[in-house]
Amino acid sequence: MITHDDIWEEARVSALHNLQLLDTPAEARFDRVVQLARTIFQVPIALVSLVDSDRQWFKAHCGLEARQTPRKVSFCNHAIKTPSQIFIVENALEDPRFCDNPLVLGPPDIRFYAGAVLSTIDGFPIGTLCIIDTKPRIFDENDQTKLREMAGFISAELIMTPETEAGRQLARVTSGLDPVTSLYDSDSFKRQLANLREVMDTNSQFNLIAIQLPFLFSLKQRFNVQTADLVLIELCSRIQKELAAYGYVAGRIGPDTLAFLISGGTAVEEGLMDLINEKLLDPVSTSTGQIAPKARVELFEYHPYHQDANDLMLMVDKVFSQSEETYSSLPASLQVHSALKLARTLEQAMAEGQIKMYYQPKVCIETDRVRGFEALIRWWDEDGSPIPPPATIQAAEDSGLLEELTLWTLKETMGALHRWVERFSPPEPFSVAVNIPPRFIQSEQFVDTAIDLRERYELPFGYLEFEILENRLINDDPITIRNIDRLVEAGIDLAVDDFGTGYGSLTYLSKLPLKTLKIDRSFIKTLSGDPTSDFLTRSVIGMALNADLNAVAEGVETLEQLTLLKEMGCQIAQGFLYAPAVSEEVATTFLEHGIQPGAETS
Incomplete structure (x- = not known):
């Protein structure tokens, strides 16, 4: 006799098969979420599991090599029967439903499981976003809310299949094209x-x-x-x-x-x-x-x-x-020669004071108090026209002066920071960040010089910060790790710039003694208009708060962005809404009088 449950199960499996996701290649849109889940919840395994008629198949898997297991031993099979709730097993060895399960008694040695159900647009529960640990643990309401939100993101992605034009385009996007x-x-x-x-x-x-x-x-x-x-x-x-x-x-x-x-x-x-x-x-x-x-x-x-x-x-x-005339009057084929000319004049520009340090404020979202600055290079040519900062860096590269320019940047910034500390004694947390090319962190000589300079300028511990791009961090190099540890021990903190763009590094951030995560401006730019940006921004902020790190949002330009960031728990904002990079003199007035979002600066 065919029961209602049989009919429902047949319809559920049919809905899953209609998505045409089973046995398909990995996709970044799902892989990124399981990587985030694994990092946020600090678990060894995170999966997007699709429950078929006789198996569970993993569309995305992080920390587990297997691509599928039999449905009869699946924890997710239990989870889809209660789609409105997070299915939680705090200790599988003490749960009569799972104490003799081969996935508990053998690899992957499941003790803790939490699964949030994934549903089709018609409401059929087809699988879960689940996390697994090899030791028992408690999963509180806050944790459940986070997992449910992440599962909602996956469910929204599930309807974007190759059967739709949007799905075809998304498939191209997630393949990197x-x-x-x-x-x-x-x-x-x-x-x-x-x-x-x-x-x-x-x-x-x-x-x-x-x-x-x-x-x-x-x-x-x-x-x-x-x-x-x-x-x-x-x-x-x-x-x-x-x-x-x-x-x-x-x-x-x-x-x-x-x-x-x-x-x-x-x-x-x-x-x-x-x-x-x-x-x-x-x-x-x-x-x-x-x-x-x-x-x-x-x-x-x-x-x-x-x-x-x-x-x-x-x-x-x-x-x-910039307009073509502003940048250069040369034809395109001569732009290279223009760059080479910059390289030849860089040393002279440094000597004649054409290059200066400017400082963009980092502001506490809650209090509007200046919490520090990012130090940025500015170069004007002989007729007063600005030279783009990336052109300055390339000129330093081409002329072999990058290390000299970086050390000059450090000295100028430390001098300004010393004067601010003496005049205002800004309370912690306060820091001035300097962008450091990652390869210099690999140099023991450069690190020795940086430590000596901090001592010479008598800077308090934690007031100077080195910013490094996330996708250039070298986490498995013992020299780099040792140098980073030395810098932190000497009172120089480490910040990761453009965080959120290099997903592969999420799993190793715990290895580095970080102080600050700077959220990539591309996410901030599309806040409220792009669910993916909202989700990733919220996730990064939550990750920072859980790890006791500062979360800094770069590129904040509107009050709407600021309001959303405040709701998400972000602590610090940096961007044109407060001020562009300004001279030391103007930056000093910010420390003296404060700064309001949207205020005019000069």
Whole structure:
């Protein structure tokens, strides 16, 4: 006799199969969440488990090699029977339902289990987001709320299947490809650049051809998104044909920006840049008629062994954010020579005081009290025009002056901090952060010098902070770990910049004596408009608070962002809503009089 339960189970399994997720490759959109869950709850195993008719299969698994287990021994099989509750087993050895379970008596030696049910859009419970520990533990209401929120995120992702256009695009996105052009997306392109450091020798050089297509936005407004996308695809195809003989890595690094990395030094084949410009300006035929593109092309050098990929991308952003006349009157093919000129004049600029340190305030969200600053380099050329900071860093790289510039930065910043401490005795927590190239943390000589400078300037412990980009942390290098420990013991704290972009490092952050996590500005920019950004931002803040770390949100520009961050428990904000980077004199007035969000600064 067929029962109601049989009918319901058949419908549930059918709903699972309709998602077409079983036995599919891993996807970053799910893997990231289990990595976060494992880190947030400090457990060895986190899974996205889909309960099939006779098995449970893991769409995402962290800390467990198996991809599936029989359903009859599955904890998740019990969880889906109570979909409105978190299913919790605090000690499996003492639970009569599981005390003789082979997953308890043998590997993975389950003692603790908590599972939040994943449901389809029709409400069928098809699996769980679950966490597992090898020792008993308590799972309180706060923990249950966090797990439930994370499961809700997974459930929302489940409906984005390859059966829908949105699902197809999402599949492309999570594979690291731009859904329109099939080039690398911005993050994946940067990873490709960074990976070159691992395989190229110290003298390897590349050229980056960056192309901005500002007309795409007006094209979308005038016609539609589809027309703009078709034009973009045609232009990509033209460029790829011209570069086919070179070999290249290509990415869409912004809504209207493309990048093509080709091998070679400063010498680009004569005529190539002109040819690319010509191909970009040829009209494109569409159903709406002939479209006349408008493009801007710039050329940059990239030295993967000596240069940070993020710095290169920042330089591209800075150049394209200014008018072409403001940046340079040179044609694109001569931009390299402009960069080399900067390198030659850097030493003179340092000696003549054309380079100065500016300070962007970090402000307590709750009290509006200044909690410190980030020290940033500013360089003006002879006619008073600003030189983009990434160009300054590249010039230092190209001229071999990066270490000298970094030490100069430290001395200037420590001098300002010493004066602030003497005048105001700012109460803790207070710190001034300096960006340090990660490779210098590997240098015992540099660390010795930094420690000596802190002592010479008589700075209190914890008032100076070194910022390092998350995706450049080297956690398994014993020299780096030892140097970091030495810095912390000497009173110099460590901050991780752009946290949230390098998911692979989430599992090792506990190994480093961190003081501060700085949330990547890309998440802050899309707060309230992107559920993924909201979720990741909330998760990072929770992670910081649970680990007794400072959570600093970078790039805060609106009161709406500030309100959301306050609700999420973030402690410190940094961004134009408070102030841009300012001179030491103006920064001193902030310490003396405070600063309000949205106040005008000079």
